[in-house]
Amino acid sequence: MRECPLPREPMGPSFRSALILGIVVVAAGTGAWGVRTYQHGQANLNACGGLEPGGRRPDLIKSLGAPQATQANPARTRLILSFTSPLFADKPIRAVVNVRDDVVMEIDCGDGRIKTYDKY
Numbered sequence: 001m002r003e004c005p006l007p008r009e010p011m012g013p014s015f016r017s018a019l020i021l022g023i024v025v026v027a028a029g030t031g032a033w034g035v036r037t038y039q040h041g042q043a044n045l046n047a048c049g050g051l052e053p054g055g056r057r058p059d060l061i062k063s064l065g066a067p068q069a070t071q072a073n074p075a076r077t078r079l080i081l082s083f084t085s086p087l088f089a090d091k092p093i094r095a096v097v098n099v100r101d102d103v104v105m106e107i108d109c110g111d112g113r114i115k116t117y118d119k120y
Contacts, residue, residue, distance in 0.1 A: 048093050048109040053117035057081075057102045060095055067095075078105070 051063055060081070061067070067081035079099050084092040091110035098105050107115045 048107065049113075051104075051107055051115075053104050053107055053115050054119075055104050057097050057104060060097075060104050060107075064093060072099070 048064065051060060064083045068084045069082040071080045071082070072078065073080075077099055079097045081095045081097060082092060083094070093110050094108040095104050096106040097103065103117070105117045105119075109115075
């Protein structure tokens with residue numbers, strides 16, 4: 001005598017609840033990351049507002065972190081440091097450094113403010 005197989009149960013409420021919970025957790029995590037990214041970018045712009053040209057390159061890096069890109073002019077007397085990252089990609093910060101003296105000659109905060117060292 002053969003037994004009838006049990007009918008398969010359709011996906012129940014536990015699967016749907018787990019799926020919805022997973023989507024909510026991912027959305028909340030993404031939202032929190034976005035808010036934190038924006039706050040960090042604003043903090044970097046505020047730090048840039050407090051920086052003045054004429055300082056040393058290590059002080060600039062200490063304030064803004066390591067530059068994401070560097071570019072030298074053909075004579076290799078000036079170095080352009082670009083502080084672009086996912087944290088403030090919309091508002092990149094660039095600084096021109098005199099290589100010989102390692103002095104910051106110009107700071108472009110990415111929001112229209114360009115500060116220039118008077119001996120530039």
